Amino acid sequence: MNTAAIIILTAIMTAFLIWVIPRLRSLLPGLKGLDPYHFENRVELLGKSIDGAEIDVLAVGMRGRITTPCDSCDTNVSVEIMDITEGLLEPLRVLCTQPNMRRAEGMEFFFQTHNGIIPGRDAILPQWRTVLELSCDVLRFPKRGQRLLQFTTRISQVGTGRELAVAKTTLNYFVAAAEGYLDFEKRMEQILAGGYILAHQAAGNQPNPEQQKLIENWLNGCVNHAAANLTIDVHKVIPSETPEQAVDKACEILLQRADTNYRFGLIEVCVKIAAAAQPVSRPLQDWLKNLSERLELPADRFQAIYQKYLPLEAQENPDPACVLGIDPTLPVEETLKRLTEEYRKWNSRVNHPDAKVRQQADKMLSYLTEVRSRLLVQSKA
Amino acid sequence: MTKLVGIDLGTTFSAIAILNSIGRPEIIPNSEGERITASAVYFDEDEGGVRVGIEAINSRQINSERAVRFVKRHMGTDWTKVIDNHTWTPQEISSLILKKLKQDAEKEHGPITDVVISVPAHFDETRRKATMDAGTLAGLNVIGIVNEPVAAALFYAASHDISGRVLVYDLGGGTFDVTILDIKGKNMKILCSQGDHALGGIDFDHKIIELFEQEYQKQCGAKLIQNDQDMAKFEDEAEDVKKTLSRRNSAKKVLYGASGSARVEITREQFEKAIESLIARTEMLIDVALDEAKSSPKDINKILLVGGSTRIPMVQQRLTAKFGFAPEAAVNVDECVALGASIHAGLTMLREKPESIPQGIAGGLRDVKLKDVCNHSYGTICAPLDEQTGRHVVRNTILLKKNTPLPCSTTQTFYTMAENQTELQVMITQGEDEDPDFVNKIATEIFELPGGRPAGRPIRVEYSYDANQRMHCEFEDQESGRKLEVEFCIGKDGELSQSHVNQQAETLQKMKVQ
Numbered sequence: 001m002n003t004a005a006i007i008i009l010t011a012i013m014t015a016f017l018i019w020v021i022p023r024l025r026s027l028l029p030g031l032k033g034l035d036p037y038h039f040e041n042r043v044e045l046l047g048k049s050i051d052g053a054e055i056d057v058l059a060v061g062m063r064g065r066i067t068t069p070c071d072s073c074d075t076n077v078s079v080e081i082m083d084i085t086e087g088l089l090e091p092l093r094v095l096c097t098q099p100n101m102r103r104a105e106g107m108e109f110f111f112q113t114h115n116g117i118i119p120g121r122d123a124i125l126p127q128w129r130t131v132l133e134l135s136c137d138v139l140r141f142p143k144r145g146q147r148l149l150q151f152t153t154r155i156s157q158v159g160t161g162r163e164l165a166v167a168k169t170t171l172n173y174f175v176a177a178a179e180g181y182l183d184f185e186k187r188m189e190q191i192l193a194g195g196y197i198l199a200h201q202a203a204g205n206q207p208n209p210e211q212q213k214l215i216e217n218w219l220n221g222c223v224n225h226a227a228a229n230l231t232i233d234v235h236k237v238i239p240s241e242t243p244e245q246a247v248d249k250a251c252e253i254l255l256q257r258a259d260t261n262y263r264f265g266l267i268e269v270c271v272k273i274a275a276a277a278q279p280v281s282r283p284l285q286d287w288l289k290n291l292s293e294r295l296e297l298p299a300d301r302f303q304a305i306y307q308k309y310l311p312l313e314a315q316e317n318p319d320p321a322c323v324l325g326i327d328p329t330l331p332v333e334e335t336l337k338r339l340t341e342e343y344r345k346w347n348s349r350v351n352h353p354d355a356k357v358r359q360q361a362d363k364m365l366s367y368l369t370e371v372r373s374r375l376l377v378q379s380k381a
Numbered sequence: 382m383t384k385l386v387g388i389d390l391g392t393t394f395s396a397i398a399i400l401n402s403i404g405r406p407e408i409i410p411n412s413e414g415e416r417i418t419a420s421a422v423y424f425d426e427d428e429g430g431v432r433v434g435i436e437a438i439n440s441r442q443i444n445s446e447r448a449v450r451f452v453k454r455h456m457g458t459d460w461t462k463v464i465d466n467h468t469w470t471p472q473e474i475s476s477l478i479l480k481k482l483k484q485d486a487e488k489e490h491g492p493i494t495d496v497v498i499s500v501p502a503h504f505d506e507t508r509r510k511a512t513m514d515a516g517t518l519a520g521l522n523v524i525g526i527v528n529e530p531v532a533a534a535l536f537y538a539a540s541h542d543i544s545g546r547v548l549v550y551d552l553g554g555g556t557f558d559v560t561i562l563d564i565k566g567k568n569m570k571i572l573c574s575q576g577d578h579a580l581g582g583i584d585f586d587h588k589i590i591e592l593f594e595q596e597y598q599k600q601c602g603a604k605l606i607q608n609d610q611d612m613a614k615f616e617d618e619a620e621d622v623k624k625t626l627s628r629r630n631s632a633k634k635v636l637y638g639a640s641g642s643a644r645v646e647i648t649r650e651q652f653e654k655a656i657e658s659l660i661a662r663t664e665m666l667i668d669v670a671l672d673e674a675k676s677s678p679k680d681i682n683k684i685l686l687v688g689g690s691t692r693i694p695m696v697q698q699r700l701t702a703k704f705g706f707a708p709e710a711a712v713n714v715d716e717c718v719a720l721g722a723s724i725h726a727g728l729t730m731l732r733e734k735p736e737s738i739p740q741g742i743a744g745g746l747r748d749v750k751l752k753d754v755c756n757h758s759y760g761t762i763c764a765p766l767d768e769q770t771g772r773h774v775v776r777n778t779i780l781l782k783k784n785t786p787l788p789c790s791t792t793q794t795f796y797t798m799a800e801n802q803t804e805l806q807v808m809i810t811q812g813e814d815e816d817p818d819f820v821n822k823i824a825t826e827i828f829e830l831p832g833g834r835p836a837g838r839p840i841r842v843e844y845s846y847d848a849n850q851r852m853h854c855e856f857e858d859q860e861s862g863r864k865l866e867v868e869f870c871i872g873k874d875g876e877l878s879q880s881h882v883n884q885q886a887e888t889l890q891k892m893k894v895q
Binding site for chain 2: 259260261264298301304308336337339340341343344345347348349350351352353357362365366368369370372373
């Protein structure tokens, strides 16, 4: 009896399962374990040579069952990437530099393309089909190093946006080349705060409206360039007790963390800020020169910036060391040589079509002559 | 018979010379019998004509508003002077001076057309072209342009037996040039030229005017110069004092100003102190030229003085002190440029139309050889990778370097920056700077490229410069073979267009110049 009952029960259950499983599959498309044709995606890491450079390329593919609400359903396919290295509860965005691979707002990576019409309600894509080949150099990851990336491939109905199939997979990827955006943002906070401190110092910590505008424009330019929205509490980022200490810390940070381009841009804006409140005192002239040295910028480049943006008439008792880069300890012969080089440079500018440049050149020539005459008198004495 | 004529179109004085039947240059005096003509123009109120020369200088004190002097300093700029509702450009005013020289010379020699006009060595392409336009407006065919110091050296070498490295010190009425060249018999090889556009006799005169002002203020307690008319008057007085101080230790003058008269005495010492900074500027330019010629003062065998301002004793003393020997004043400093320009006219015609040169002249010029150099650097704006920042930066890249012997050409390959780049903005620059803001962009063109190509397509750029100091540039897209050619000719970048020149020439031909 018991045996017969067990056999009957088993038969009933088997029949039930045979009947119910296909129905369950259509009701729960995510139940992979139950469906040998479940919808899935994969990511392959390929190395490709583009213009002679080896670049990592991610190939995203998909296959499996796609169940649609109607026959001849028009569909899209999309791919999203998240960085889940810190865990699934704290997913981090992966950004993209290509505008056509971003969400409408922000820089987050999002790719969507037309997938085509699926004829039946229960279609199966039996082979892997590549949805996207993505060059890694367009992606911006949160941090450098080993990262766990989650790729979500989604099929949706055109028009309604209804999700028809979704699959997730992960990839361990080593971010070597570009700096992570979180690292970058942290660094940007510090270097922008450093730049702000120094720019303010160039304005004597009391910027006039023109100087304030210069500082703001420059900071906005830096932020836009970094493509991030940063709000910085300068005193929190670089705490200091005195303005001198703040300058010291700012210089230290900038030297360690800012690239040369940023430091060039900063010294240029500092010189422009100084020029916006004339006359520029001798201590401020010396401070600018000293700042350039502390930021380890090449002397000739600083000279070019200084001469271009700080005209002689804007300076109170112009210092030859700042204007011409003449070291007072240099032997007379070498100083004369330097003056000759400067004279050659400015003399070629006196023919410039812009009257402002011509006037500046004329003034520089007179100044160079004056410095030379003074030097010769001193050397004779 | 072809007449080979050279014109020195100076800031304060101009002169015209012609090659005689045996190829020797001769000055042609003006209708007043003077060998040089003041570069001054006065627009007559009553007769509607134009006076040029000493008459213009005399008339200028009556009505300075209708007079123009030192127009050469404005050549190639947008400076204008409005007289009787007509806006005069520097080219047009210069053409009146040239017309006076031409018509006076024609009285003795018959029609004159082909000429070489001299310009300061530092004149840029725009100013050179403006000078050529002035010649065209005066009804002349300008067959060439020669640098003033080169012209002076040409005359010097053609008329003296010399060898060695020569420094030509050309301190004229409004400009200063220094040129270093090697001379061996009648062969000349220019090494380099440097110049200052705002340094000449008139700047020395202004220093004397400053001394006048100080003295007048001291004696009469008022300003001496109160308007342009006063300035015109005292510029002439100052020039007179300057000339006296070249011969004597002091010069006396009675200054008649609005607050009465003042008797002033300017000593040579005072004058020398006042012009010290200007002389120092000439010395700095000499240093620059020596440096470019890779020479030191001891390498220089002779110094040739050119221009009226070299008569100032301090100029000669300072040169003697610097080089250890006295400069040479073996040629007439006011005439040698025009004389040399006429030799240059002969050399140009010998090169271009040898059949038109009479045998006697050809024989006279046979041994004269001149190897000139490029006076400026020429380049283009591009965006190379900056080594220090690792980013592309907009820079001026020099292709043809200053002081390259003429004729010369150079080729460099640049690459397109963007994918599917269909045009390239081509800029031709003149200047020594890397910073594009400090160079003179003498031509800007759009070069159309085929589309649908990746970045990095090669563009070959060739610059060439001929012996007549004219430049030619060619840009070639190497893959498609497309070319863009730029010739520096009439109609470019703010210069006068050919039709405008012809139209203006017709109008000016009708003007009576005396």
